Amino acid sequence: MSRCCRRSGVAAVAAVLALAATPLPAAAPAATASAGPPAVPSTPRFGFGKPATPQEIAGWDIDVRPDGTGLPRGRGSVAQGQRVYDEKCASCHGTFGESNDYMAIAGGVGTLAGDAPIRTTGSKLNHATTLWDYINRAMPFNAPKTLTVEEVYALTAYVLHLNDLLPADATLDRDALLALRLPNRDGFTQDHGFMTRSGRPDTRNVACMSNCAAEVRLSSEMPEHARDAHGNLAEQVRDVGPLAGAKTAAAAPARGSLPAAGPDGGELAKGNGCTACHGTASKIVGPSFREIGGRYAGAAGAEATLAAKVRSGGVGAWGQVPMPPQPQVKEADVTAIVRWILGGAR
Numbered sequence: 001m002s003r004c005c006r007r008s009g010v011a012a013v014a015a016v017l018a019l020a021a022t023p024l025p026a027a028a029p030a031a032t033a034s035a036g037p038p039a040v041p042s043t044p045r046f047g048f049g050k051p052a053t054p055q056e057i058a059g060w061d062i063d064v065r066p067d068g069t070g071l072p073r074g075r076g077s078v079a080q081g082q083r084v085y086d087e088k089c090a091s092c093h094g095t096f097g098e099s100n101d102y103m104a105i106a107g108g109v110g111t112l113a114g115d116a117p118i119r120t121t122g123s124k125l126n127h128a129t130t131l132w133d134y135i136n137r138a139m140p141f142n143a144p145k146t147l148t149v150e151e152v153y154a155l156t157a158y159v160l161h162l163n164d165l166l167p168a169d170a171t172l173d174r175d176a177l178l179a180l181r182l183p184n185r186d187g188f189t190q191d192h193g194f195m196t197r198s199g200r201p202d203t204r205n206v207a208c209m210s211n212c213a214a215e216v217r218l219s220s221e222m223p224e225h226a227r228d229a230h231g232n233l234a235e236q237v238r239d240v241g242p243l244a245g246a247k248t249a250a251a252a253p254a255r256g257s258l259p260a261a262g263p264d265g266g267e268l269a270k271g272n273g274c275t276a277c278h279g280t281a282s283k284i285v286g287p288s289f290r291e292i293g294g295r296y297a298g299a300a301g302a303e304a305t306l307a308a309k310v311r312s313g314g315v316g317a318w319g320q321v322p323m324p325p326q327p328q329v330k331e332a333d334v335t336a337i338v339r340w341i342l343g344g345a346r
């Protein structure tokens, strides 16, 4: 079936749902739904659509459940799976499932209870039927629903083998798949946070109906082991919203005999509310601190000029949006921030 016709299947399924109370005609025409709007109204109630045929419904009803509902009969071996995998999956997921740009699908089994859980298909799934279902409906990413039932069995076997959950000579059929018990079979809970197992769940909440907090502050946290995983977030350009990334990089090692660094201008700018309007590297309401530093670096008297501008505000140097005066900021902070800006805002 081409894409066009599957899509008209959706319309038909929707029509059946809408008309659930109306008895369906015994035999609807076969899946000949051609592209274009359905022309002949076959039901009096809404005047459009037609009942979905069993074939049309079957095309969408592909979910496979842990009890085996929806799982077609078939079989495939680890060895067969390896051949298909190397051809159709390894380019993205890596030869051993270790990831090649796209997500890893092997490794991490047994790590979920530790400090640095590694979530992969092998470590996190509770039912092998879900792996079958997912490969069947969604993979390969660039050509989903192109695999045969046999290929899906074989790939499921091979992915489990990559996770050391099936031996190399294993073959999976329907019964064998249903009989498998994955390591995380009973591990699904809602009692812990997403990143930290000790933290509170971030998705479960009870709606407040009285005496609710007047102001809600949203925040996020990052576990220690992830801090520097992607460089210093504070230096990274963010195009959306006045969000200054947290300073994540570990403190730079002291440089030889240079005097110890003074107060961190970047932190002070954040603490004094400047980062609501200035990103370190991106323009928000005002220019980025880097741009400012770039314009004035080396200019005579720049430190005094900028310090005065921070105190008294002003307009016209960067556009028509005024910078409001900031008289509340401590003199020492202004100096430190301006020096930090002129030093390149690093």
Ligand code: HEC
Pocket: 085, 088, 089, 090, 091, 092, 093, 102, 103, 104, 105, 119, 120, 121, 131, 134, 135, 139, 140, 141, 142, 155, 159
């Ligand atoms: C073009 C790249 C690409 C190819 C080719 C590809 N995948 Fe994927 N795969 C992905 C991406 C991207 C995701 C994550 C999708 C998402 O989260 O929505 C994914 C997710 C998965 C997952 C779920 C992992 C998890 O932890 O949830 C499995 C299992 C998987 N792929 C297996 C396969 C198999 C088997 C094949 C070969 C038939 C394949 N993939 C081919 C890109 C690819």
Ligand code: HEC
Pocket: 269, 272, 273, 274, 275, 276, 277, 278, 285, 286, 287, 292, 306, 309, 310, 314, 315, 316, 317, 318, 319, 320, 321, 322, 323, 324, 326, 329, 337, 338, 341
């Ligand atoms: C409400 C928004 C806002 C806040 C808060 C804000 N600024 Fe600005 N800032 C601006 C705008 C807009 C400009 C550009 C003004 C102009 O074009 O002359 C600017 C310009 C600047 C300049 C460049 C001045 C020049 O003449 O080139 C510096 C330095 C500066 N801000 C520092 C700070 C510091 C330090 C703080 C915190 C104490 C701060 N800003 C808080 C909006 C803001």
